Amino acid sequence: xxxxxxxxxxxxxxxxxxxxxxxxxxxxxxxxxxxxxxxxxxxxxxxxxxxxxxxxxxxxxxxxxxxxxxxxxxxxxxxxxxxxxxxxxxxxxxxxxxxxxxxxxxxxxxxxxxxxxxxxxxxxxxxxxxxxxxxxxxxxx
Amino acid sequence: xxxxxxxxxxxxxxxxxxxxxxxxxxxxxxxxxxxxxxxxxxxxxxxxxxxxxxxxxxxxxxxxxxxxxxxxxxxxxxxxxxxxxxxxxxxxxxxxxxxxxxxxxxxxxxxxxxxxxxxxxxxxxxxxxxxxxxxxxxxxxxxxxxxxxxxxx
Numbered sequence: 001x002x003x004x005x006x007x008x009x010x011x012x013x014x015x016x017x018x019x020x021x022x023x024x025x026x027x028x029x030x031x032x033x034x035x036x037x038x039x040x041x042x043x044x045x046x047x048x049x050x051x052x053x054x055x056x057x058x059x060x061x062x063x064x065x066x067x068x069x070x071x072x073x074x075x076x077x078x079x080x081x082x083x084x085x086x087x088x089x090x091x092x093x094x095x096x097x098x099x100x101x102x103x104x105x106x107x108x109x110x111x112x113x114x115x116x117x118x119x120x121x122x123x124x125x126x127x128x129x130x131x132x133x134x135x136x137x138x139x140x141x
Numbered sequence: 142x143x144x145x146x147x148x149x150x151x152x153x154x155x156x157x158x159x160x161x162x163x164x165x166x167x168x169x170x171x172x173x174x175x176x177x178x179x180x181x182x183x184x185x186x187x188x189x190x191x192x193x194x195x196x197x198x199x200x201x202x203x204x205x206x207x208x209x210x211x212x213x214x215x216x217x218x219x220x221x222x223x224x225x226x227x228x229x230x231x232x233x234x235x236x237x238x239x240x241x242x243x244x245x246x247x248x249x250x251x252x253x254x255x256x257x258x259x260x261x262x263x264x265x266x267x268x269x270x271x272x273x274x275x276x277x278x279x280x281x282x283x284x285x286x287x288x289x290x291x292x293x294x
Contacts, residue, residue, distance in 0.1 A: 034168045065199040066174075076179075078197060079236070083232065086231075
């Protein structure tokens, strides 16, 4: 494990580089195939609206995977993430063809023992925050 | 009908080993659009101190979701899967998943409750190598919308 960021170089409030992730239907189809989650609410508009959703919605796990890239791109070694948790508070609605955009910011919220830090993320789409208390515990160098 | 709380603490048999392949990791990384070389290039992964390519942070869901089907599909428990949404997810790692791992998951029902007419079930998947080395624990909370209605006043 070799994080590129030193514990000594961060403070509570240190901001991670923010990122923006476009989400199109194609991304959801690929994610369905790779993850094995073929729930039709993630690719079939007719089915999604029949069960009361406004349109196809992204897999919560897809949004969770995108959001943590703000952390893994920061430290370079993804193994530096020792804990990661989110609540799925609001779906990311993905209309065709325009899709959706997920914006992710992060900052160091707490310095922990053993050169670890807690990073709190903020993950939003058009509808507002889509993940509740998304946070990661990260092992720094 | 609300779910029966007697299932709290129930542990299911270990899953058959899931063998993690380099190409599966690449496929998953491609699907999430993550270009990190640690997922693709064994040499880049070795420079970071890993014996082979490692898997993205959320990859263990592939193993834990399959394992959790034992709970979700348990006819005795009677969860209405057509109404289930994923409410929260947490991963705690001993080390990253890497290519060549043969992973076995043991799932446990951690909690069952009813809230606002929804059945809420929290599951834990303890994921270890076939040899018993703990790799990651995945906690998932699932909510079945409206299924606990008969239990509400």
